[in-house]
Amino acid sequence: MSAPPAATAWAQRPERSNMAMLRLMAWLSLRLGRPAGRALLHLIAAYFVAFSPAARRASRDYLPRALGRPARLADGYRQVFAFAATIHDRLYLLKDRFDLFDIDVDGAELLPAAGARGALLFGAHFGSFEVIRAVGRHQPGLRIALAMYEDNARRINTLLAAINPAARPEVIPLGRLDAMLRIRQCLDEGALVGVLADRSLSSDDRVAVPVLGSPAALPSGPFRMAAMLRAPVIFMAGLYHGGNRYTVRFRQLADFSATTRDSRAHDIDAAMRAYAAELETCCRAEPSNWFNFFPFWADPPPP
Secondary structure, three states: OOOOOOOOHHHHOOOOOOHHHHHHHHHHHHHHOHHHHHHHHHHHHHHHHHHOHHHHHHHHHHHHHHHOOOOOHHHHHHHHHHHHHHHHHHHHHHOOOHHHOEEEEEOHHHOOOOOOOOEEEEEOOEEOOHHHHHHHHHOOOOOEEEEEOHHHHHHHHHHHHHHOHHHOOEEEEOOOOOHHHHHHHHHHOOOEEEEEOOOOOOOOOEEEEEEOOEEEEEEOHHHHHHHHHOOEEEEEEEEEEEOOEEEEEEEEEEEHHHOOOOOHHHHHHHHHHHHHHHHHHHHHHOHHHEOOOOOOEOOOOOO
8 A cells, every 4th residue: 555645634724613602502501401402503513514615525525435325415414413413412421421322332342351451442533432431431440541633622622621520531642752652551551542543644654545435545653553562453433323322333453462573564454454444334334423524535436
């Protein structure tokens, strides 16, 4: 696989969220209840669809790939509404209001047993990550840390952390010199370390992997890190089915514990393709859960 030319469009795009609106929405939602807050989501989704042409273009590029047919306006609206709904539900998940949701777990047996070495959880900007951390809060002794580009979500995370400081996630900022050491320490202590492996701040570490019929530039950095740490890798996704229903999905991607210098390139390639295949499965199961609203593919969707 070779790296295609790709710009970090998602990092260069200015944040559209309005903190005053988010604070008002949080205040109303937590005091008037989830149904009243969800009523506001329709207005927010309609505004986003109407006044974000770049997001509409990205949606029109993605949806035919996942749906297997031309996308309609209603499909784009459902995608934006699902994005708003999962962010809205974070308000309640951070407040430990798990009673409001119907959450199924598929593949929990893949999670490391107590006392064992931890694992890397590779997800994507798909569905809800917060609902995955909810599994950790219901499973005694299960610790989940997040390795992420913290600056890109600082404003909204500040708001959400203010809602329930006790639920603020353990974050390992990527790009710092001690990031690898901290991740290794977490793994050695039996923790799960979550990484959203579909984006990168650099175009230098990307390779072309087929996703939904066309090559997509996926970052190889997370997979090279897993190989260096000789860690098992589990795919994760919190699928949003509408209403209050979620499914937390875990699938084994790779185990780099036996990787050698000679097999490293092959094992990384196989893990990236397995990751892309799981992502495709989730996209076809719940097309509206895809939250990469920027050009993700170099080629147009196949006919």
